[in-house]
Amino acid sequence: MTIITDITSMQKKSDSLRLAAKRIVFVPTMGFFHEGHLSLMSLGKKLGDHQVVSIFVNPAQFGPHEDFWRYPRAFERDRMMAESAGVDTLFCPEAISMYAPGHETYAYLEHLPRHLCGLLRPNHFQGVATVIVKLFNIVKPHTAVFGEKDYQQLAVIRKMSRDLNFGIDIVSGHIVRESDGLAMSSRNLYLSGEERCSAIVLSEALAAAQNDVERGEKNARPLISRAKDIILSRPHTRVDYISLCDPETLEDVDEVGRKTLMALAVYVGKTRLIDNAILG
Ligand code: AMP
Numbered sequence: 001m002t003i004i005t006d007i008t009s010m011q012k013k014s015d016s017l018r019l020a021a022k023r024i025v026f027v028p029t030m031g032f033f034h035e036g037h038l039s040l041m042s043l044g045k046k047l048g049d050h051q052v053v054s055i056f057v058n059p060a061q062f063g064p065h066e067d068f069w070r071y072p073r074a075f076e077r078d079r080m081m082a083e084s085a086g087v088d089t090l091f092c093p094e095a096i097s098m099y100a101p102g103h104e105t106y107a108y109l110e111h112l113p114r115h116l117c118g119l120l121r122p123n124h125f126q127g128v129a130t131v132i133v134k135l136f137n138i139v140k141p142h143t144a145v146f147g148e149k150d151y152q153q154l155a156v157i158r159k160m161s162r163d164l165n166f167g168i169d170i171v172s173g174h175i176v177r178e179s180d181g182l183a184m185s186s187r188n189l190y191l192s193g194e195e196r197c198s199a200i201v202l203s204e205a206l207a208a209a210q211n212d213v214e215r216g217e218k219n220a221r222p223l224i225s226r227a228k229d230i231i232l233s234r235p236h237t238r239v240d241y242i243s244l245c246d247p248e249t250l251e252d253v254d255e256v257g258r259k260t261l262m263a264l265a266v267y268v269g270k271t272r273l274i275d276n277a278i279l280g
Contacts, residue, residue: 001083003090007098007138010091014052014140023048026141028132031055032072032186033081036147036176041085043173044145052139053082054091056098060106061127072189091139098134106130112159115250116152116243116263117274125156132157136168143169149176149183151263151276155250175275177203183275190271198234199268202275205230205242209262213279218255220244223262223279231266240265240272247278256280 004010017024025048027040044051055078062068075092082090106126112118113125136144146154158170176184181203182196191199205227212223224242231237245252247261256279263276 001079001087001090003079003092005092005094007093010052010089010093010138011140013089014138017050018140022050023143024139024141025051026135026139026144027051027053028135028144028146029053029055030057030071030186031078032074032189033078034176034184034186036149036173036184038081038085039176040145040147040173041082041087043171044143045086047143047145047169047171048141050088051086052089052091052141053087054093054135054139056091056093056131056135057095058098058127058131059095060099060130061124063121063123066121067187067190072186093138098131107133107160109156109160109163112152112156112250115245115252116241117265118152120240120265125152128153129156129160132160136166141168143171145171145173147176148172148174148276149185150274151247151261152250155248181207183273185273187271187273191268195236195269195271198236199273201231201234201237202264202266202273205264206262206275206277210277210279213256220252220254220256223256227262227264231264236269238267240267244279 025044027044029037057071059068107129108126118125154172161168161170180200182199208230209223209227217223227242228239231239243263245261247259253260258280260279261276262279265274
């Protein structure tokens, strides 16, 4: 596995791979790998000839009071895990080279960021969209793989790729969970023992909603209200949002249709966790 930190070297490597007619698959990450990341790498491996994984904790997607500085970082551990996963190139740029002094160009979407996580995190998706455009221009992939865990991020990237004609296949991977249902996340590390026990309510609330829908409940209100009761029944929990919405536009719906997204953001202690499921 080759490790590249320099942007121009990565671009040259991608140019030569493309000249040799190799298909480049790209998995962008912020590192501190878990099984969720590894599942995307294993999916990516099947989709091309050369897999690039990036590790970049992107300052532009963190709000001023968010966890940028304490976001977990473990390069040596990640390097070993990526190598065992069969990654070909690990791209780890420095923040100063990604956002050189004077950087003033950002990617911006009109509607999708006005829902779900975008309400509490107003510049988050501008930061995500911008870094993904930059990484795509550097890595020049044919295919890029993202997790459904960050559903709104996936929707934003799909929409941006379509709107701006990137010509890159955007592929998604299922949410990987701990054995008790908690969606894997680098931020789970922040949870205390008691909070970790409470954190399973996100997946429990989604499972209860799925169950209710299967038993014939279609109305959004009782589904959301039951999810809220389940979440608040555990200590240390506070709901940021519970939404039933259209999986493409993320607009709220009153009734569960053929395919409806239930998305949750819940504080467990000070840690904000997200999860989602397609109902119906
Ligand atoms: P992150 O390092 O948290 O920015 O995540 C990098 C990629 O891994 C994103 O596309 C995430 O959606 C995806 N991801 C994170 N957690 C999971 C999970 N539990 N299952 C599947 N994919 C995940």
